[in-house]
Amino acid sequence: MALTAVAVETFDADSPWDLHESVSVRPERFGALLYDFRTRRLTFVKDPVLQKVIDALSTSSSAREALALVKVPQEDHERYLSALARLAETSMLTPRSQGEIT
């Protein structure tokens, strides 16, 4: 399914995000498998860097900071933020209140 423009536009890259607590992440040689127990959907992340970004969210004060933490090159930021927006769109990522780091 294509990422909707709305999802990208409404995704706030300057806010803190967390993986939803009902989502389980399993690292794989190709990246990771994500499983959401609420929807029982399996998501295939074929990119180890994206998996690191997702990992970094919980200790970052914004999605952008997570990208910096993992040293994603500036020119790739937009694509990674699109991927995060997709995860937010399906509520696998959830907004975290400012200042609260898990």
Place this chain on the structure above:
Amino acid sequence: MSTTTVATGRDLLAEFERGLDAPICLTWELTYACNLACVHCLSSSGKRDPRELDTAEAKAVIDELERLQVFYVNIGGGEPTVRSDFWELVDYAVAHKVGVKFSTNGIRLDKTAAARIAATSYVDVQISLDGATAEVNDAVRGEGSFKTALQALDNLAEAGATDFKISVVVTRHNVTQLDAFKKLADDRGAQLRLTRLRPSGRGADTWDELHLLPGQQRVLYDWLVDHSGEVLTGDSFFHLSAYGEALPGLNLCGAGRVVCLIDPIGDVYACPFAIHDEFLAGNLREAGGFTSIWRESALFSSLREPQTGGACASCNFYGSCRGGCMAAKFFTGLPLDGPDPECVKGYGEEALAALGEIDRPRPGADHSRSIPLMVLKPKNAPVPACAEDPLAGFDPNEVAVSSLSR
């Protein structure tokens, strides 16, 4: 270009065919004991096996699955809820982040159990039903089994459970009831799940009189296309893809690659439809446990090697049907690299005819009670709680892709 690419479906299939370090999910039959004696039971269940894993051993298995990050287990049997520690094990699995889906004929699914299921998204239930009427269902599953299943479904609906499933094994006798099954599910807020009959377990004895006739296969395919996205199939009908467009789902055999079966005594098989020594990878009571069987057994390694397609390789439709179901071939006596017995192009029938009268492999681990079983009047044989495809619920669309490029 960076390495951040869109994962296409083909990439996914290639990764899965090579096998993963741990299963995505697996089927776990907790007991061979069953109150029913369905004529097509995949696991030939009936009597409890005295060697059954006890509570402590079962919990140790869950610990191991947690370490491997297996997302969930499809619990079946036999009838799993007749184990006195059934809920204890379910609770233990959930507490250890191993999700549970379980199959039941509904015998123990009272209002209390229904409320329990309704309260958590980590436990998912499917009620087995093989006829939309008592007549068709009970001919295969036994007298009174329709009433029991309907009561369980009503208990779930009343408890406010959502997403529970009605699981149907499609046979020659109930394929005319697909709309009725759908209504049965819709009326209760349940989801319909249709799966393929296999010639496994007691199904080996009833296959010839229950499996779909060629014309019926087309009816089923058209119905599945018309209801795409509305029903689950456990991805069990990928052999029908050769009729035209691929059906939703993961169109590959996941046996020993992304799924497997743990039986009640700890034997690990490539898939729930293949209870036979030929597909037995080891027993998890042995040193190394489940992990070493999954990662090192010779059987699973061989299943992860590139498949040539054998006699099917030159067929235009091999890319979509992938040669069909390994277990269906094996138990009908066909070579594993040949066509599926229900090949929609008719190659399976040709191959079977060429075989002539042979002794088909007998399913292993028979726990049937010593009562004569026969398909009753409306000759119908559904799969019981034991007929669980480990990839149940994996809609192809659900294997979402992170769009990174463009």
